[in-house]
Amino acid sequence: MKHYLDAAENAARAAGKLLRENFQRQQRVKAVAAHDIKLEIDVQAQELISKLLLEEFPAHALYGEEGIVGDQSSDHQWIVDPLDGTVNYFYGIPHFCVSIALRLHKEIVVGVIYDPIRGEMWTGQRGEVSKLNGAPIHVSDRAELAEAVISIGLAKTGETINTNFPLLQQMIHRVRKCRVLGSAALDMAYVACGRFDAYIETGISLWDIAAGSLLVENAGGTVDLRPRENMKDKYSIVASNGLIDLKL
Ligand code: LIP
Numbered sequence: 001m002k003h004y005l006d007a008a009e010n011a012a013r014a015a016g017k018l019l020r021e022n023f024q025r026q027q028r029v030k031a032v033a034a035h036d037i038k039l040e041i042d043v044q045a046q047e048l049i050s051k052l053l054l055e056e057f058p059a060h061a062l063y064g065e066e067g068i069v070g071d072q073s074s075d076h077q078w079i080v081d082p083l084d085g086t087v088n089y090f091y092g093i094p095h096f097c098v099s100i101a102l103r104l105h106k107e108i109v110v111g112v113i114y115d116p117i118r119g120e121m122w123t124g125q126r127g128e129v130s131k132l133n134g135a136p137i138h139v140s141d142r143a144e145l146a147e148a149v150i151s152i153g154l155a156k157t158g159e160t161i162n163t164n165f166p167l168l169q170q171m172i173h174r175v176r177k178c179r180v181l182g183s184a185a186l187d188m189a190y191v192a193c194g195r196f197d198a199y200i201e202t203g204i205s206l207w208d209i210a211a212g213s214l215l216v217e218n219a220g221g222t223v224d225l226r227p228r229e230n231m232k233d234k235y236s237i238v239a240s241n242g243l244i245d246l247k248l
Helices: 002-022 040-056 086-090 158-171 184-192 206-217
Strands: 029-033 036-039 061-064 067-069 076-084 097-104 107-115 120-125 149-152 177-179 198-204 222-227 235-240
Touching: 002 040, 002 076, 002 097, 002 107, 002 120, 029 040, 036 040, 036 086, 040 061, 040 067, 040 076, 040 097, 061 206, 076 086, 076 184, 076 206, 097 184, 097 206, 107 184, 107 206, 120 184, 120 206, 149 158, 149 184, 158 198, 184 198, 184 206, 184 235, 206 222, 206 235
Parallel strands: 061 076, 149 177, 149 198
Antiparallel strands: 029 036, 061 067, 076 097, 097 107, 107 120, 198 235, 222 235
């Protein structure tokens, strides 16, 4: 898988460079909603990633937040979130990333998450321990819920906020701290390297968590991903170090 991983890392660095160079500059807004914003640079970053990956692997398909390219029934499907944490990016909050995964025969076999502001690159491939900037990582060994720091996402619609907020209200009394940072992919990466003990969200898309799922599992954690019947192409996720009982 090394050549796929190298290609994913290369594409993530290129998109990350584009995002870093345009960060805190005037952004062209594509769409605005009550709890979400879509930017032109999301599209530019995905086009750059798509060009780099599909030039090297013309037979592959790409499934991304900003659209799909190629035959999605292809054995090789890249799952891409070119800018995860778009609202943070628009408001100049330096907490966003690029997330790229490769699904081969329905199994995620390669995953990279790149934070271009901190220069942090999480990499994972099937059968290997996950890495951060080339060094092996492991989930935390914290088993006590009362000592845990967990991340809870609220997603971006009134419906998903109404689903996620009650959980935040419950968990905030059970754990040491809850965090709501606005990037599912970085939440997953932080679980994989033990900064968070768990991450929970309902209403996220596959591109938000595909790479992170491999990173968490290959760092010794667990990922419970469930499609939502009433939300098309949306999922609920519980990712953790596999030790704490979240009593959900
Ligand atoms: C974001 C997710 C985050 C969620 C936000 C949004 P985007 O993705 O990473 O977990 O709470 O609502 O969905 O839109 O920045 O790629």
